[in-house]
Amino acid sequence: MIVIDTANHIAALAAKMARPKVAAAYPITPQTTIVERLAQYVEQADVDMEYIRVESEHSAMTACIGAAATGVRTFTATASHGLLLMHEMLHWAGLARLPIVMVNVNRAIGPGWNIWSDLNDAMSQRDTGWIQFYASSNQEVFDGVIQAYKIAEHHDVLLPAMVSYDGFILSHTSMPVDVPDQKEIDAFLPEFKPGWRIDVENPITHGNIVPPEPYMEIRYSMQRAMEKAKRVIEEVGKEYGERFGRYYGLVEEYRCDDADYVIVTMAALAAEAHFAVDRLRERGEKVGLVNLRTFRPFPYEKLNYDHMIVIDRDISPGLGGVLAHEMKALPGEVYGFVAGLGGVDVTYKDIERIYALAREGKQGWYPTEVK
């Protein structure tokens, strides 16, 4: 069935179809209409789900942790400052290996007060042990949420997963989305089997004191799980393609086969870059696009190109664009551009200009300070 709706409503629909038993959320700005729609489903008795309206985003994540620890599937959604308030509990969910799925709408961090697209909120949660997906269209939002559950809950992984997409550009924009039947979703996504759970018949303590050596083993286990997640993401993306006709992997490669230069970016910027690549190709430029679907685990092995033009809609002050700097360790040449912060529009024409500047060996803040 084709549904035309905003990414927020599509995310809520995907969450509903994944059948979480518990959703917890805080409903005030910068929260989006995702949880409003979820609450509506619960009100209409459309779902078998406990909806907990908590007093803060920190509590939203805590409630999800508690619910997931009893062995049930959980969901929450947030954005920008809400995600930042969760920070401590994001680490907790990761270290507790609870496969909570969360949707985050990428919105700028204040002050000044700005609710437009900016990836800094999610990018600054990169070390919390969450798998991070970025969507470029409402279809990718739907498919991403469904797959996120299967990937996060895989017993080689057991890590929480976050699906992010740009504020307004996707969140409040209606697009057609192909939505499979509930039966097909159920066949793809079986019931959640927890890695551990609180059970009064078999009492355990979780979060007890852990001396140095076992603590390091826990961290090592997380790192290994992230590495294994790369394989699982590819496998689940392939299975999804076989069932629903849309294939996914760690990255999306567009017209990269004979490319001398590739543009590397993610989220809505990647959607825009498709048009830029097509127009540049028409003019005979050998250019492709690598759309990073996953930021954690970071798909280093997919970034084997001689010249990579990286566009960051995020900034690590004192370092630069986060993506560009994470890629500096790769053998290829990296041209880093910071663009579009706080929702500044970056059109395909801007991306064509960025390409031309990179071809001159330049990089920097687009458009004001490129050297």
Next chain:
Amino acid sequence: MKTAISLPTKGAMGKTGTWRVFRPTIDLEKCIKCWRCWIFCPDAAIARNEYPVIDYDYCKGCGICANECPVNAIEMGREEK
């Protein structure tokens, strides 16, 4: 998958009774056997017998039992050297 899980084990942190500064003593004549001390003891160091029995090997002397006792049957006295 590794995470911070432990199974219930008696004395996993050693005999924590040595941490005690104040020692709870139950006056059995006052005790009404309501078992609030037993429920509230965070270290499960109070057993249910005919009357509550404190396990001084593990009681840290936190005083929660004395605080919860509705008839003030538990007295906290300074631990002798």
